[in-house]
Amino acid sequence: MSLSLLPLPQAEVLLDPEFLPLPAAEALLAELTATIAWRQEPITLFGKPVLQPRLTAWYGDPAARYAYSGLALEPQPWTPALLRLREQVQAAAGSPFNSVLLNLYRTGQDSMGWHADNEPELGPAPVIASVSLGAARRFRFRPRHPQQLLHEPVSLLLPAGSLLLMRGSTQQHWLHAVPKTAVPTGPRLNLTFRLVTER
Template identity: 55%
Template sequence: MPLSNQQLLMPDAEVYIDRNFITPAESDALFTDLTANIVWEQKPIQFMGKTVMQPRLTAWYGDEGKSYTYSGWTVDPMPWTPTLLTLRARVEGAAGVVFNSVLLNRYRTGQDSVGWHSDDEPELGTNPVIASISLGAARNFQFKHKHNPDLKQTIELTNGTLLLMRGTTQHFWKHQIPKTTKVLGPRINLTFRVIN
């Protein structure tokens, strides 16, 4: 896949998109498989001094020993499923990177979300490569520059889309999936990563 032909024009970042990475029929089958066969959790998090439930379901899969610390939690990986291994190989072919873990997020309705953040945890390395697959309902994925508030970008991530972030993207940009009343259907997002 010629990712270089699909680069988004964002300063201080390398972001690529392929809206047809997975066919609609295959995406729907993957969505059904992952909904049924992934061990989903909803964890409590600290928000403005209160303990609240994370506004989405999550799961962490990967190679043995590839634990991940984020949002105040350290999670140990579940072993790869056959479906996840197949997807990993496909994403590795597009990204040119060997991934050893994947964070899955399940957004049940438009009210599920993830707030502004960068994927900049120490175990991801200096310039992490994050390969993100979207399945199910389309959701807006928003970027904002950390040092220039006028630099913003919104991308609609549709069923079967691959979004690849690499280089200095996490140093200079935050991203989020905001709440919306316009989306009623569920969405699953898989973000393949390298844990050092």
């Protein structure tokens, strides 16, 4: 399949639910889960340090330093598997990427809160390419400025091997999240490719 535009106003969000064949997605999940240098970082929420409710890792070019939620991330060097995936994602997105944030959701109780990928080092209209592996999870969008956007939150089910592309003014007008679920579910690994500029 190919990328299809989703009906979100003041945004450019595209989805390919079959970007990677399922056997390739399953093999990549097993390799990355076993070989990535996973960490559980403390972040600051409402002035208090808490552990992120998921495991994370940051890989990329040496200069691709990134900061969010009080964290300053130094990139690990690319692995062969991540480099191969980056080539595929760049070709599909038509955009270059110099870094990738990996999030491992171990169970349905691991989550990602509402946020926008709007850090200064990503620029005013970043291209974010997100590959999902493992168990399907709900990915939600809601308007960042409810008084300006008369639109209900949108929920997508992102299956293994899918590619979600966010670009244009998406981060200016929309927040996104991966909520917890009480439904028993296996691990999900998400990789978000980005182009980080020097600050």
